[in-house]
Amino acid sequence: MRREDPTPPMSAHPLLEVRNLNLDFGSPRGRVHALRNVSLDVPTGQIVGIVGESGSGKSTLAYTVMGLLPENAQVTAGSIVFERRDLLTLTAQARRSLMGDRLSMIFQDPMTALNPVRTIESQMIDIQHHEQRGRSEKRARAIDMLKRVGIPDPQSRIGNYPHQFSGGMRQRICIAMALLVRPSLLIADEPTTALDATLEVQIIHLLKDLQREIGCSILFVSHHLGVVAELCDRVAVMYAGEVVEQGAVRDIFHTPGHPYTRALLECDPGRIKQRTRNLPTIPGEVPSMLGSKKGCIFHPRCPHAFDRCVYETPGEYRVAADQVARCHLLDRAGMVAT
Amino acid sequence: MSAVLSVEDLRVRFRTMGSLKALTTGTADPFIDAVCGVSFEIRKGETLALVGESGSGKSTIARTIIGLQPAFGGSVSFDGQELIGLKAAERKSYLRRMTMMFQDPVGSLSPRMTVQSLLTEPFRIHGVSNRDPGAEAERLLRMVGLPADFGRRYPHQLSGGQARRVGVARALALNPDLIIADEPTAGLDVSVQGEVLNLLARLQDELGIAILIITHNLNVVRHMADRMAIMYLGRVVEIGSTESIFDHPRHPYTEALLSANPVPDPDAVLNRIEIKGEVPSMLRRPTGCEFHTRCQYAQDICRRVFPAPSANPDDAGHSFRCHFPLQQKSQQAADSAAAISR
Numbered sequence: 001m002r003r004e005d006p007t008p009p010m011s012a013h014p015l016l017e018v019r020n021l022n023l024d025f026g027s028p029r030g031r032v033h034a035l036r037n038v039s040l041d042v043p044t045g046q047i048v049g050i051v052g053e054s055g056s057g058k059s060t061l062a063y064t065v066m067g068l069l070p071e072n073a074q075v076t077a078g079s080i081v082f083e084r085r086d087l088l089t090l091t092a093q094a095r096r097s098l099m100g101d102r103l104s105m106i107f108q109d110p111m112t113a114l115n116p117v118r119t120i121e122s123q124m125i126d127i128q129h130h131e132q133r134g135r136s137e138k139r140a141r142a143i144d145m146l147k148r149v150g151i152p153d154p155q156s157r158i159g160n161y162p163h164q165f166s167g168g169m170r171q172r173i174c175i176a177m178a179l180l181v182r183p184s185l186l187i188a189d190e191p192t193t194a195l196d197a198t199l200e201v202q203i204i205h206l207l208k209d210l211q212r213e214i215g216c217s218i219l220f221v222s223h224h225l226g227v228v229a230e231l232c233d234r235v236a237v238m239y240a241g242e243v244v245e246q247g248a249v250r251d252i253f254h255t256p257g258h259p260y261t262r263a264l265l266e267c268d269p270g271r272i273k274q275r276t277r278n279l280p281t282i283p284g285e286v287p288s289m290l291g292s293k294k295g296c297i298f299h300p301r302c303p304h305a306f307d308r309c310v311y312e313t314p315g316e317y318r319v320a321a322d323q324v325a326r327c328h329l330l331d332r333a334g335m336v337a338t
Numbered sequence: 339m340s341a342v343l344s345v346e347d348l349r350v351r352f353r354t355m356g357s358l359k360a361l362t363t364g365t366a367d368p369f370i371d372a373v374c375g376v377s378f379e380i381r382k383g384e385t386l387a388l389v390g391e392s393g394s395g396k397s398t399i400a401r402t403i404i405g406l407q408p409a410f411g412g413s414v415s416f417d418g419q420e421l422i423g424l425k426a427a428e429r430k431s432y433l434r435r436m437t438m439m440f441q442d443p444v445g446s447l448s449p450r451m452t453v454q455s456l457l458t459e460p461f462r463i464h465g466v467s468n469r470d471p472g473a474e475a476e477r478l479l480r481m482v483g484l485p486a487d488f489g490r491r492y493p494h495q496l497s498g499g500q501a502r503r504v505g506v507a508r509a510l511a512l513n514p515d516l517i518i519a520d521e522p523t524a525g526l527d528v529s530v531q532g533e534v535l536n537l538l539a540r541l542q543d544e545l546g547i548a549i550l551i552i553t554h555n556l557n558v559v560r561h562m563a564d565r566m567a568i569m570y571l572g573r574v575v576e577i578g579s580t581e582s583i584f585d586h587p588r589h590p591y592t593e594a595l596l597s598a599n600p601v602p603d604p605d606a607v608l609n610r611i612e613i614k615g616e617v618p619s620m621l622r623r624p625t626g627c628e629f630h631t632r633c634q635y636a637q638d639i640c641r642r643v644f645p646a647p648s649a650n651p652d653d654a655g656h657s658f659r660c661h662f663p664l665q666q667k668s669q670q671a672a673d674s675a676a677a678i679s680r
Contacts, residue, residue: 053527054498167392168616196391196554197598198613204600205612223527226600249604267528268602269535269557275581276561277539279532285497 013084015217016042016065016185021078023064032289034060036241036297038078042185047211047218049228049249051264052238055286058221061238062189065219066105067095082185101130104178108190110170114162120146120173121158127177145176149206168199172206179210186211189221204231225268229253237261240287240297247323257319258327260298296328304329340418342516342548343403343436344379348412350395350402350572354621370620372398374572375412380516383542385549387559387580389595390569391617396552397441398572400518403550404438405429417515434464436516437509441524443501447493453479453504454489460511478507482537499530506537510545518550523558535562556599560584565655568592571620571628578656588650588663590633627661635662 023035035057042048050058063069065080067087080087083102087095107113115123124142125135133141139158146154149172162170171191178186188207192200208231211218222228228235229249236246237258245258256262263282265271272279284301287293296302299309308328317330350373360368373395380386388396401407403414405421414421416432424432437460440446447456454475461469476486482503493501502522509517522538523531535558542549551562559566559580567577568591576589587593594613613632618624624631630640639661648663650656 053529166616196617197556198391198594199616201598201600201610201612224600225528225602229602229604229606230600253602253604264528265602267532269528269532269561270599270602272561277536277543279535279561281532281536282529 014041026072049232245325251323257325341379387563394569395572576658
């Protein structure tokens with residue numbers, strides 16, 4: 001219903017604006033600062049990738065936007081503005097009306113994302129509960145969408161149970177379900193990690209085609225640099241709960257500004273064309289996120305660290321027109337007011 | 339150099355239903371062939387990679403080689419000794435010299451044992467009692483670059499990369515001749531992945547171990563493996579040296595698999611060959627060449643006749659099963675006329 005209303009022009013504002021988000025997890029050993037001062041924009045109609053290693057907080061960020069956090073999580077500061085409303089201050093009911101309507105999500109594991117004891121048909125009709133349509137119309141839309149994502153013979157397969165589909169087919173069904181409601185923001189948490197390489201490529205192309213068709217934005221969480229380079233318009237690089245660098249995908253991959261981004265790109269064996277028995281690595285370990293941290297989060301592993309990195313947390317510096325990084329080495333370029 | 343391991347025409351079958359159900363449903367052959375006539379060999383100090391998508395039978399081959407899975411036919415010989423049909427007790431002395439690193443780095447370590455007891459477990463199992471467990475654990479930990487005090491830790495106190503190192507150390511405990519590494523980098527981040535691969539490469543150079551790597555990660559294969567075998571539906575469709583396969587794939591499936599490897603560069607020129615559909619079920623194997631349902635070059639003969647293995651004219655070690663192999667780049671110009679008339 002709401003969708004037929006003339007929407008105010010929002011091009012000046014990004015669809016999703018995360019500002020200075022801080023999030024802690026309570027644990028027996030103290031508070032774990034899983035997200036620290038995370039700021040991120042998802043412009044309308046763009047695909048924004050979040051890359052980082054495991055434990056960098058990229059999935060936590062996606063789950064926070066979606067409001068799917070466990071009970072021991074606590075947002076201590078910041079805001080998540082989606083379509084000009086702060087998701088963190090909305091009532092539970094108002095927030096629930098957004099989920100599965102304006103916001104939807106694809107999960108990492110297609111094997112467990114569907115209810116095993118109900119047919120695809122009933123799950124795909126259920127997900128349209130925000131729509132005021134008849135059951136047969138909803139079913140027809142579901143069949144249409146299944147055809148669109150490449151499920152052969154959707155008329156009869158829609159009555160099947162999840163176990164009757166392969167992994168790739170199930171991920172296609174999850175994508176079909178997430179996009180059936182025509183969301184304005186789709187959150188995809190490592191949607192291709194559980195799939196084989198040839199399927200991964202198919203799913204990426206499918207996502208990109210559907211994104212263009214529907215015109216939604218996608219927040220795409222992945223640790224696979226190749227997939228992000230191929231799919232995304234913008235990238236945010238996360239390390240130990242912080243966004244260390246973000247910007248347009250070309251800038252980040254061609255002229256990375258932060259030493260961590262550089263190291264991460266150098267590590268990827270996909271970039272090394274010459275056969276080698278000695279692959280580059282990032283020495284050291286990801287720091288523990290317990291307790292408060294002083295200085296730059298990457299300084300213990302950074303080859304260029306100097307005194308200032310140890311005691312002063314770096315702000316955002318501009319690297320290129322559309323690229324910012326948190327590193328003191330960029331100080332000469334001048335700090336971005338945040 | 340002689341082969342450490344040679345696998346010939348290996349076949350592994352799994353039962354899909356009970357004999358009663360097979361009788362009532364009239365199924366004459368209630369089995370699937372998970373591994374179907376696979377042959378390869380690994381020489382001393384060499385690395386062979388088995389590459390393929392999930393369900394192509396890579397891990398089943400590994401499990402059959404170390405005897406976790408009975409073979410239906412064919413032969414697995416280790417250092418000249420046939421292992422198929424050997425009794426468990428007779429097999430044990432060979433298992434000392436051939437160890438396996440399992441896929442899940444943390445899950446393959448018992449959560450109730452310390453790292454030291456995990457590392458010295460192979461000695462206990464194989465009755466090597468004349469060594470000091472503490473000193474041995476320390477030696478192994480040093481070998482894989484972990485501090486000696488890690489011996490007192492439990493697996494849950496290790497990160498993924500550390501657990502993988504412990505797995506490598508454990509595989510090295512008895513100075514094996516062959517390590518079978520099932521997805522050695524699965525679930526590891528790129529920065530840690532490099533560490534584990536460098537470690538394996540270094541130990542291989544120092545100790546002359548042969549390694550069988552099972553993986554779907556082509557980037558790993560390119561840097562680690564001397565030779566590679568591409569598997570599809572339980573068969574090897576192409577085998578040869580890593581360089582020659584990466585440079586001149588001859589089988590269309592190999593070509594597609596190599597091009598389905600997203601490069602971390604937004605401007606990479608993508609001449610991607612996208613293959614349609616999914617891997618067919620082993621229950622209903624396609625006739626003829628099993629890849630014809632997804633192959634863009636498929637002709638009538640591919641649907642009828644199973645292709646025999648053929649080798650590269652100038653490289654006998656590179657063989658493939660395809661009726662219409664892709665042209666080698668150098669020959670392409672010369673052969674294009676022939677290809678059209680064909």
